Amino acid sequence: MNIFLHKLTFKKIVILLGDNFAKVLIYHKSAIIEDIKIADISDKAQMKELAALLLKYQKLPIYIVLNVSEQSFEAISIPTSNPFLFSKLISRKVAPKKGGENVIKGYYKVSNNNGKKKSTDCILVKIPTVSPLKEWLSFLDNMPNIIRAIYSFPVELQAIECDIVKFLAEQESGINPDSKVVKKTKVNFKVKDKVPQEEKGASKWTFYVFQSETSGIRFTIIKDGDLVFTRLLHYSFEEGPFIEERVEVIKNEMIGTIEYLKRLDFKEQDGINIYLFVDNKFNAFFQKFDLPNYNFVYINLQLFGELKFRDHKNLDYDAEPDKLFINYFVSSGLYNGFITPKLKSASSLLDNNIIATVCLASMLVITAALAVLPLYRISLMKDSIKFNVADKNRYAGQLETIREKKFGFDIDEDKVIDVAFLHKKLMNDAQDPIKMIFEFYNFLPSNIIMSDIDWEVYKETKMKLVISAHFKSEGLSFEEVFSAYDAFLRSIKTGFPKYDIDHSELPDTISFESTVESLPINIQVVGPVR
Amino acid sequence: MVIKKLKAILFAKIVIILVMISGSYIFSDKKYDDLKKLDRRETKEISELKQIKAKIYHFNTKTEDISEALATWEYITDEVKEFNGLKLGDAKEIIDRVKKKHNLNQLDIKLSKPEILQGKYKGVKVGVESTILKIKIRSYTDIQVFYFLYDILVMLPGYPQVIKFSIKKSHDLNDSNLYRIARDPKFSPVLSEIDIRWNDLKSL
Numbered sequence: 001m002n003i004f005l006h007k008l009t010f011k012k013i014v015i016l017l018g019d020n021f022a023k024v025l026i027y028h029k030s031a032i033i034e035d036i037k038i039a040d041i042s043d044k045a046q047m048k049e050l051a052a053l054l055l056k057y058q059k060l061p062i063y064i065v066l067n068v069s070e071q072s073f074e075a076i077s078i079p080t081s082n083p084f085l086f087s088k089l090i091s092r093k094v095a096p097k098k099g100g101e102n103v104i105k106g107y108y109k110v111s112n113n114n115g116k117k118k119s120t121d122c123i124l125v126k127i128p129t130v131s132p133l134k135e136w137l138s139f140l141d142n143m144p145n146i147i148r149a150i151y152s153f154p155v156e157l158q159a160i161e162c163d164i165v166k167f168l169a170e171q172e173s174g175i176n177p178d179s180k181v182v183k184k185t186k187v188n189f190k191v192k193d194k195v196p197q198e199e200k201g202a203s204k205w206t207f208y209v210f211q212s213e214t215s216g217i218r219f220t221i222i223k224d225g226d227l228v229f230t231r232l233l234h235y236s237f238e239e240g241p242f243i244e245e246r247v248e249v250i251k252n253e254m255i256g257t258i259e260y261l262k263r264l265d266f267k268e269q270d271g272i273n274i275y276l277f278v279d280n281k282f283n284a285f286f287q288k289f290d291l292p293n294y295n296f297v298y299i300n301l302q303l304f305g306e307l308k309f310r311d312h313k314n315l316d317y318d319a320e321p322d323k324l325f326i327n328y329f330v331s332s333g334l335y336n337g338f339i340t341p342k343l344k345s346a347s348s349l350l351d352n353n354i355i356a357t358v359c360l361a362s363m364l365v366i367t368a369a370l371a372v373l374p375l376y377r378i379s380l381m382k383d384s385i386k387f388n389v390a391d392k393n394r395y396a397g398q399l400e401t402i403r404e405k406k407f408g409f410d411i412d413e414d415k416v417i418d419v420a421f422l423h424k425k426l427m428n429d430a431q432d433p434i435k436m437i438f439e440f441y442n443f444l445p446s447n448i449i450m451s452d453i454d455w456e457v458y459k460e461t462k463m464k465l466v467i468s469a470h471f472k473s474e475g476l477s478f479e480e481v482f483s484a485y486d487a488f489l490r491s492i493k494t495g496f497p498k499y500d501i502d503h504s505e506l507p508d509t510i511s512f513e514s515t516v517e518s519l520p521i522n523i524q525v526v527g528p529v530r
Numbered sequence: 531m532v533i534k535k536l537k538a539i540l541f542a543k544i545v546i547i548l549v550m551i552s553g554s555y556i557f558s559d560k561k562y563d564d565l566k567k568l569d570r571r572e573t574k575e576i577s578e579l580k581q582i583k584a585k586i587y588h589f590n591t592k593t594e595d596i597s598e599a600l601a602t603w604e605y606i607t608d609e610v611k612e613f614n615g616l617k618l619g620d621a622k623e624i625i626d627r628v629k630k631k632h633n634l635n636q637l638d639i640k641l642s643k644p645e646i647l648q649g650k651y652k653g654v655k656v657g658v659e660s661t662i663l664k665i666k667i668r669s670y671t672d673i674q675v676f677y678f679l680y681d682i683l684v685m686l687p688g689y690p691q692v693i694k695f696s697i698k699k700s701h702d703l704n705d706s707n708l709y710r711i712a713r714d715p716k717f718s719p720v721l722s723e724i725d726i727r728w729n730d731l732k733s734l
Contacts, residue, residue: 058532144532349536356543363547367554374561381568388575395582402589406596411603413585418653419606419613419731420599425651426658426689426729433695434680453672453697 005354006148006335013054013062013145014326016153017136018214019069020236023322024050026057030331031312032323041135051143058144061350063337064136065329066127067153067215067322069232074098074124075110086120099126104150106338110226123227125152125338146346149337153212154220154230156333157325161206161222163332164275167304168297203265205272209254211279211301211321213237217250219257228264231257247285255292275299277325279318431463440465440525443491445484447472448521464526471506471519482506485521492523499527615659615732616644617687625665628681635718636668646732659732663690664725668718670711672697675722688730697722 016023022041026034036053038046054062076094078086095105104127112121127150129137140147206222216235221228233253235246258272266272276283276298283298305317305324309331317324339347407413433455444450450469458464473481485506493501502524589596618641629637642662651658665682669675675697683690701707701719710717 146532146536346533346536349533349540353536353540353543356540356547359547360543360550363550363554367550370554370558371561374558374565377565378561378568381565381572385568385572385575388572388579392575392579392582395579395586399582399586399589402586406589406593407600412655413589414655415733416599416603417596418656420602422651422653422656422658422731423602423606423689426691430689430691431693432683433692434676434683437676449702451699453695455692455695457691457693 002337003335005351006333008354008358009061009148011057011060012148012330013057013060014065014330015062015136016065016067016214016322016326017132018067018212018322019132019216019232019234020214020238022132022136023214023326024053025323025326026053026060027330030309030327032315032327035323041132041139047139054140054143054145060145061148061347062140062145063148063329064133064140064150065153065156065326066133066150067212067218067232068133069215069234070130070133071125071127071152072099073227073230074126075228076107076122076124078120078122079118081118081120083120086122090122090124095124098124099128102129103127104129104338104340106150106152106336108155108227108334108336110228111224125155127152127338129340146350147339147343148347148350149335149339149343151329151333151335151337153210153215153325154218154227155336156329157208157210158220158222158227159225159332159334160208160328161273161275163308163328164297164299164304167299167307170307171303202267202270205261205266205270207254207258207272207274208277209250209274210277210325211282212325213320214322217253217278219254221257221261223266229257229261242279242281242285244285244288247282248289250282251286251289251291258292258294271295273297277301277304277321279321429461431457433463433465436463436465436525439495440467440492443488443495444469445488447474447476447484448488458526462527462529464524467523467525469521469523471521473519481519492525496525496527498530499525500529501525610731613656613731613733616661616728616730618644618661620687621663621728624685625682628678628685631681632669632674632678634667634669634674634678635716636666638666640664646734647729651729653734655734656731657734658689658729660727660729662693662725663728665723667720667722667724669720669722670718671703672699672720672722675720675724679724682726686726686728688728691727691729692724693727694723694725696724 010029012027014025014027016025021037021039024036024038025032034053036050038050041047076090078089078094080086080089090107095107099105106125106127107122108125109120109122112119127133133150137147203224208218208220208222210218210220212218215232217233218230219233220230233250235250254274258266261272262268272294274294274296276286276296278286278298279301286296286298301317301321301324305312305315305327309315309324309327312327315323403413407416437453437455441450448469448471450467452466452468454464454466456464471481471485476484489501489503504520504522506519506521625637625639640663642664644659644661647658647660651660667675667678669678679692679695683692698721699719700721703719707717707719711719
């Protein structure tokens with residue numbers, strides 16, 4: 001989030017504050033648009049010029065990068081792995097007790113090397129507000145610009161090794177064949193350890209030598225990616241370019257520093273990569289010396305700068321290496337800033353403003369999308385409706401022509417079709433019981449007398465006729481009774497060929513005692529079924 | 531001064547964001563309402579277009595049906611000018627007349643509440659109004675009943691459909707029963723029950 005907010009601050013003022021002098025650079029994105037050197041803060045003319053510049057860019061926040069000798073580092077371990085608790089503990093409990101008053105305190109986290117999983121290791125950075133920082137803060141207090149935070153030069157540049165590796169890989173693969181300035185001394189340079197440190201059981205050590213015209217020579221030691229040691233050798237470049245004796249002194253200081261590292265936990269067999277961010281002159285003298293068996297790598301400032309900041313033109317990094325480092329801070333810095341409580345509210349306000357601007361921009365996009373999307377869909381739908389209405393009118397015209405041709409002018413065709421359909425349906429569905437009963441009558445012989453008739457519509461489309469009758473056997477022999485009854489049944493089966501006919505049988509015993517035998521019979525006719 | 535200005539700017543930005551959120555909500559809400567209305571209108575237009583196309587297809591392909599429908603229409607509208615459904619007042623008069631004509635002893639009629647039929651009798655502009663007539667008749671002979679039913683079916687306007695018809699003869703019409711009838715005119719050897727679904731067309 002912090003880096004995201006800084007990346008969103010496209011225009012900014014960076015003040016690189018060294019022991020020799022200060023450099024003020026105005027950035028637009030990653031390009032320097034103006035810069036000014038302040039050799040002495042007590043020089044009123046220079047400060048007036050700076051004040052005018054700051055007033056010109058009064059809306060821009062100020063980033064102070066400190067490369068002074070007056071900064072100290074202390075390794076501490078906080079007994080919590082919870083980031084929220086860690087932050088509270090260090091800022092409210094631990095930091096206030098360390099270093100006394102008038103000290104700007106901050107921290108950066110380092111790898112947990114103490115074996116305790118429930119603790120967080122960090123380096124507490126203490127920057128005393130003494131000269132020249134004190135005077136600068138006092139001066140900036142009267143300016144309208146907001147101080148974003150104070151940054152430590154060695155802290156911000158501790159992750160530069162990734163870019164060095166990339167730079168050296170490109171040099172080796174011949175992407176930039178004109179370069180002949182990378183001279184590997186003594187041992188071959190290892191681009192990057194492919195084997196994890198835990199497996200090897202050894203630490204990875206990196207030694208940066210930064211040549212800074214605002215301060216001198218800065219040594220920065222990185223162990224396993226964490227800044228563990230830094231020191232500044234004062235050197236004023238205004239006295240002239242490097243001389244061999246001075247370079248030798250620096251070389252001896254470097255070797256002395258490595259010896260000091262041995263008192264920490266550096267071992268010769270671990271090896272150490274020493275990157276020299278120095279000018280050509282320095283390197284020329286340096287190559288002459290008899291060097292110990294370490295991996296010394298000279299980084300050509302100009303080539304490195306041109307590779308890393310391709311869009312920066314006309315910058316002489318060999319003459320002004322600080323511009324290279326500040327460019328690096330602006331583009332790839334950790335932005336691990338430290339801030340005083342006094343500056344905090346203004347800085348937070350600036351952060352909140354940036355967040356609000358981002359929200360506003362997002363809202364603009366969302367609002368535009370929300371407005372455009374329904375409007376676009378409405379427009380599409382209106383077009384579709386328009387097309388459908390036109391189509392409907394065209395077909396309605398055709399229909400009208402056909403209607404007039406087929407039905408005439410004054411007839412509602414829906415009504416005609418409904419009436420014809422319903423009329424046909426009702427007529428077809430109407431069953432005629434009288435017709436069926438009278439047809440049945442036609443087959444009745446005179447000796448069968450109907451008593452009851454039951455007729456009904458059966459399963460919507462069929463009819464069911466149930467007749468109860470009496471068969472009079474008067475004057476008939478036994479055989480004649482059965483044959484007459486059979487003849488009757490045959491006649492109705494012939495007469496109603498499409499119907500199912502069920503009938504009762506004559507009784508098994510027929511009495512001939514009585515004169516007129518009346519035999520009950522039942523006939524059921526259902527159909528048509530065929 | 532700068533702090534105050536920054537605070538004012540921040541406040542203004544927050545206000546603008548809130549206004550934009552509420553404004554975009556109101557705007558999009560209204561537009562989505564409009565979209566819904568347009569969607570409904572589009573569905574209606576498409577449905578009407580389909581109906582017209584179906585009609586054109588029907589008119590072009592079912593020419594014989596249309597001629598038949600027109601013939602039926604002309605035949606029906608010669609007598610019926612308006613489709614007002616069942617004429618219940620006429621029915622009573624007709625039944626009374628037929629009862630008198632056939633000298634029925636007793637006639638009991640029940641009528642269900644008329645209703646517009648759905649399902650297979652559903653029309654677009656004309657429907658079928660229907661009621662069930664339950665008739666109970668007592669008479670001397672079954673012939674009287676048959677004539678009565680025939681006259682009813684012919685004389686009732688619309689489309690009467692017999693759905694149930696029964697005749698029960700308790701006595702034959704012999705000399706002794708004729709004598710009994712002569713003495714007691716209310717003696718009715720024949721009982722008949724007729725259920726008629728009486729339908730007629732009605733404009734919807």
